[in-house]
Amino acid sequence: FLIALSGLFLFLFLYFITIRLQIGIVNQHVVDIQEELRKPLPVLTRLLGIEDEIKAYLDEIEIQKAIIYTAHRKRWDIILEEIRKIIPREVRLIRLTNEGNRIVFMGEANSQEAVFNFVRSLRSSSYFSEVNLHTSKDKDKDGKAYVDFDIRCQLRFKEGA
Numbered sequence: 001f002l003i004a005l006s007g008l009f010l011f012l013f014l015y016f017i018t019i020r021l022q023i024g025i026v027n028q029h030v031v032d033i034q035e036e037l038r039k040p041l042p043v044l045t046r047l048l049g050i051e052d053e054i055k056a057y058l059d060e061i062e063i064q065k066a067i068i069y070t071a072h073r074k075r076w077d078i079i080l081e082e083i084r085k086i087i088p089r090e091v092r093l094i095r096l097t098n099e100g101n102r103i104v105f106m107g108e109a110n111s112q113e114a115v116f117n118f119v120r121s122l123r124s125s126s127y128f129s130e131v132n133l134h135t136s137k138d139k140d141k142d143g144k145a146y147v148d149f150d151i152r153c154q155l156r157f158k159e160g161a
Contacts, residue, residue: 086121090114105151
């Protein structure tokens with residue numbers, strides 16, 4: 001009986017030591033994994049590099065947007081100068097609306113002939129295409145006759161402008 005009890009005690013002692021060793025190995029693995037997680041992984045490092053590149057590209061996009069804005073403004077300066085050159089003296093623009101590449105002229109003129117001259121001038125300009133007289137109405141204001149008009153057309157930029 002004593003031998004059996006000693007054998008059982010020895011077996012339990014060895015089993016306990018084996019379990020303690022396994023727990024120690026698992027604890028060491030946990031520590032190793034925690035250390036690895038604290039370090040930037042190679043994939044993360046690459047992603048951080050990409051993030052820097054993306055920031056550089058976004059900065060470049062902002063610079064290009066500023067250049068495009070400046071160029072677009074310059075084109076409008078040219079277009080407004082063209083309108084100033086071709087508009088008859090008898091025509092007064094009240095509103096100029098831009099919808100993408102479409103432009104709408106709303107205004108008043110002394111006569112239908114002045115409106116038609118303006119339409120003809122817009123059609124002969126290289127900055128406008130598809131020029132259409134949308135509305136033209138004779139009106140009276142303070143005892144004076146005038147024409148209320150609405151002209152719609154496409155913007156067309158010259159090469160190099």
